[in-house]
Amino acid sequence: EAGVAQSPRYKIIEKRQSVAFWCNPISGHATLYWYQQILGQGPKLLIQFQNNGVVDDSQLPKDRFSAERLKGVDSTLKIQPAKLEDSAVYLCASSLALTGSSGANVLTFGAGSRLTVL
Amino acid sequence: GQNIDQPTEMTATEGAIVQINCTYQTSGFNGLFWYQQHAGEAPTFLSYNVLDGLEEKGRFSSFLSRSKGYSYLLLKELQMKDSASYLCAVMDSNYQLIWGAGTKLIIKP
Numbered sequence: 001e002a003g004v005a006q007s008p009r010y011k012i013i014e015k016r017q018s019v020a021f022w023c024n025p026i027s028g029h030a031t032l033y034w035y036q037q038i039l040g041q042g043p044k045l046l047i048q049f050q051n052n053g054v055v056d057d058s059q060l061p062k063d064r065f066s067a068e069r070l071k072g073v074d075s076t077l078k079i080q081p082a083k084l085e086d087s088a089v090y091l092c093a094s095s096l097a098l099t100g101s102s103g104a105n106v107l108t109f110g111a112g113s114r115l116t117v118l
Numbered sequence: 119g120q121n122i123d124q125p126t127e128m129t130a131t132e133g134a135i136v137q138i139n140c141t142y143q144t145s146g147f148n149g150l151f152w153y154q155q156h157a158g159e160a161p162t163f164l165s166y167n168v169l170d171g172l173e174e175k176g177r178f179s180s181f182l183s184r185s186k187g188y189s190y191l192l193l194k195e196l197q198m199k200d201s202a203s204y205l206c207a208v209m210d211s212n213y214q215l216i217w218g219a220g221t222k223l224i225i226k227p
Contacts, residue, residue: 004160042122042205042217043161056214091160104149104168105209109160 002026004110006092012116018080021113025074025094031055033107034067034077035091043091049075079115087117120144122218124206129224130196138191138204138221146211152180152191153205155220161205164191193223201225 005024013019025032031050035043046065048055052072060067064083069075079086093107123141130136142150149168153161167173167182167189179192191204203220210216 040219042207042219044217045215104166105213106151106163106166107161107215109162111160 004092004094004108006090006110006113008113009111010114010116012118013082014118015084016081018078019082019115020079021077021090021092021115023075023077023092023110025092026096026108029094029096029108030072031095031097031105032069032075033091033093033095034075035093037089037091037112039088046077046090082115082117084117087115089114120208120210120216122206122208122216124204124218124221126219127222127224129226130193132196132198132225132227134196135192135194136196136223138193138206138223140189140191140206140218142187142189142206142208142216142218144208144210144216147184148209148211148213150180150182150189151207151209151215152189153207155203155205157202164204196225198225198227 007022033048034046037043046060047057047067049069052069067077089112091112092110095105095107097105121143151166152164154164155161165180167180172181177194182189203222205220206218207215
């Protein structure tokens with residue numbers, strides 16, 4: 001089966017500019033996650049979708065970050081305006097299980113989008 | 119608050135055995151995951167434990183003690199390709215994953 005697709009792989013922008021990342025999850029996976037991973041740290045959940053509804057966006061900086069998952073398939077994450085501290089890898093993941101239906105909910109990650117803000 | 123603790127870095131020799139520990143304090147427990155992450159790559163799933171005891175999968179084994187809030191990942195017959203970060207994650211009572219910062223494992227010949 002095809003994996004989780006993400007683009008772009010790398011992006012360099014200046015602070016106050018905007019950027020968008022795209023993710024296409026594994027076909028049939030109901031749940032989609034966007035994580036931020038700063039070098040040397042574990043992934044931090046930004047937003048979790050189940051189909052096209054938001055399950056958890058409590059850690060999403062909503063003044064500058066936005067995400068959508070139209071039609072319950074692919075998703076975009078946007079940052080506007082970017083700050084220096086947004087430099088990180090943005091990981092998209094998907095899982096087959098519905099939230100709360102199973103503890104054995106294995107996430108499959110995409111290769112990530114590395115953002116550098118200058 | 120919720121917390122996952124892992125050593126920041128470990129070094130081991132090719133062919134040897136290494137144990138990576140993870141302790142956790144979370145609101146409820148619905149399972150513990152180990153993921154492997156090579157530098158510059160995405161995390162990949164290694165193991166899942168929800169009951170106490172040892173789960174063995176080839177050269178890798180994972181152990182869980184829920185009463186102690188403790189898990190370890192055991193890697194045997196280490197190979198150079200095992201050099202990576204190992205992430206421990208716990209699913210809490212709301213089925214949300216709480217991630218550790220990861221343990222960077224360095225394998226020396």
